[in-house]
């Protein structure tokens with residue numbers, strides 16, 4: 622029951638192009654599947670998934686929706702404070718979209734000043750999933766390539782258009798973004814990828830997706846249990862030094 626639970630999982634993603642072969646909802650579908658599965662196993666609360674995030678860099682592709690980082694931060698912060706009002710003072714933003722990360726990290730710090738403890742979990746930066754990725758795929762996984770396509774094949778296979786793999790691969794970039802002399806240029810996806818994808822979705826398999834999902838799920842499960850049991854003084858800011 623809501624009033625008895627200590628930890629909430631907040632799935633958050635985006636509605637954005639993922640090449641011609643993956644659904645616009647890819648990032649919140651993956652976040653939601655992980656959060657719901659861990660909530661079922663731990664008893665933690667799972668809030669509704671937040672489907673729109675910081676995605677203006679995909680704007681030239683049909684169907685992409687976005688909000689500004691300011692709007693996103695405010696909205697996600699207030700979801701945190703409303704959970705706090707119900708006495709749920711510990712939460713995990715289960716993030717499915719890289720563009721949301723700086724904002725989520727920022728509000729987690731701001732929430733801590735209010736006595737609320739928020740963490741950010743992302744399946745593709747989870748060390749266990751990242752390690753597995755190295756052994757399963759030739760290319761390092763980023764946007765709409767073999768890795769992400771495998772994840773969607775594992776959770777929503779009916780939404781993957783395998784007949785568009787070729788088209789996705791043909792216009793794909795080798796990396797996500799453009800770097801010059803160590804500086805990341807503030808470019809849009811269309812500046813470096815014609816299909817909207819990075820790397821090759823033809824590497825994707827259901828089996829690889831299931832393994833990745835399981836690895837990330839186990840990490841999120843352990844994180845949730847840790848957060849549930851952590852002592853307050855492990856989470857709270859230290860008092861000022863003498």
Ligand SMILES: [Zn+2]
Pocket residue numbers: 639647648717718764765769
């Ligand atoms: Zn994605």
